[in-house]
Amino acid sequence: MGLWPWLTGALLLLLLLVQLSRSARFYAKVSLYCALCVSGSTLAAVICLLRHGGRTVENLSIISWFVRTFKYVFGLRFDIKGRQKLEVDHPCVIISNHQSILDMMGLMEALPKRCVQIAKRELLFMGPVGLIMYLGGVFFINRQRSRTAVTVMADVGERMVRENLKVWVYPEGTRNDNGDLLPFKKGAFYLAIQAQVPIIPVVYSSFSSFYNYKTKFFTSGTIRVEVLDAIPTSGLTVADVPKLMDSCHQAMRTTFLRISKTPQENGATAGPGSQPAQ
Numbered sequence: 001m002g003l004w005p006w007l008t009g010a011l012l013l014l015l016l017l018v019q020l021s022r023s024a025r026f027y028a029k030v031s032l033y034c035a036l037c038v039s040g041s042t043l044a045a046v047i048c049l050l051r052h053g054g055r056t057v058e059n060l061s062i063i064s065w066f067v068r069t070f071k072y073v074f075g076l077r078f079d080i081k082g083r084q085k086l087e088v089d090h091p092c093v094i095i096s097n098h099q100s101i102l103d104m105m106g107l108m109e110a111l112p113k114r115c116v117q118i119a120k121r122e123l124l125f126m127g128p129v130g131l132i133m134y135l136g137g138v139f140f141i142n143r144q145r146s147r148t149a150v151t152v153m154a155d156v157g158e159r160m161v162r163e164n165l166k167v168w169v170y171p172e173g174t175r176n177d178n179g180d181l182l183p184f185k186k187g188a189f190y191l192a193i194q195a196q197v198p199i200i201p202v203v204y205s206s207f208s209s210f211y212n213y214k215t216k217f218f219t220s221g222t223i224r225v226e227v228l229d230a231i232p233t234s235g236l237t238v239a240d241v242p243k244l245m246d247s248c249h250q251a252m253r254t255t256f257l258r259i260s261k262t263p264q265e266n267g268a269t270a271g272p273g274s275q276p277a278q
Helices: 003-020 022-052 057-068 070-074 103-110 121-125 127-135 144-161 187-195 238-259
Strands: 076-081 092-096 115-120 139-141 164-168 200-205 220-226
Touching: 003 121, 003 238, 022 057, 022 127, 057 115, 057 127, 070 076, 070 103, 070 164, 070 200, 076 103, 092 187, 103 200, 103 220, 115 121, 121 127, 121 139, 139 144, 144 187, 164 187, 187 200, 187 238, 200 238, 220 238
Parallel strands: 076 220, 092 164, 092 200, 115 139, 115 164
Antiparallel strands: 200 220
16 A cells, blocks of 8 residues: 555544544644744745845844734734834833733734844744844843843843834743733843833733633634833833832733633633633
């Protein structure tokens, strides 16, 4: 017997599993997303190198185009309110909530011009994905070595003012899908005060109505995004960091709970920690 009947049978079995099993559908979609990230990063890296020759913030427009096409594959839609607040012609620190591997799509949907991320150093070694992040000018921080992280943040503050950059930070520090916001870490707020630039909060609604890793649920859906008013830091000092951090957290949490859908609206079962929209 030749190879083709075996391949055809395996493909049919896979399609049957995807149709019958929610877990199979979930892992199939996550695998497709990872494959798109790797293949898209590889192609985008080639174009970035041909277009700009190396590491520059200008590469982000190319990277953004590739990532923004992913939403059509998964039936996702982004409804963004207040986008114009990000299109300012001066440096700022942008902070947003961090939920899952799908956040990259949300980031690229809202990403303004001349904006770079701060990311953990481990991502640099993720093959084509790490390469495209490097080419896009992402600042990498070793979170295991606090002295190194502080040095990098100081350099970021100087560069964002000198090169007129916006810097995007996830102040929760890690992904969080518990239906609420985690406490914020101080780095983004030290950075904004050190550079004396405003903070612009961006809030993404909960993904739980269409994506849940614990229950292996992944379907189509709409992500609501709200860009809040800029919060000035002019004249603030390090002593003001706790108050600034707390006011940003409260504003973002209130918005998050208001714009988030509950899982029942998409036909799923509410999981632990799910918060109703308010």
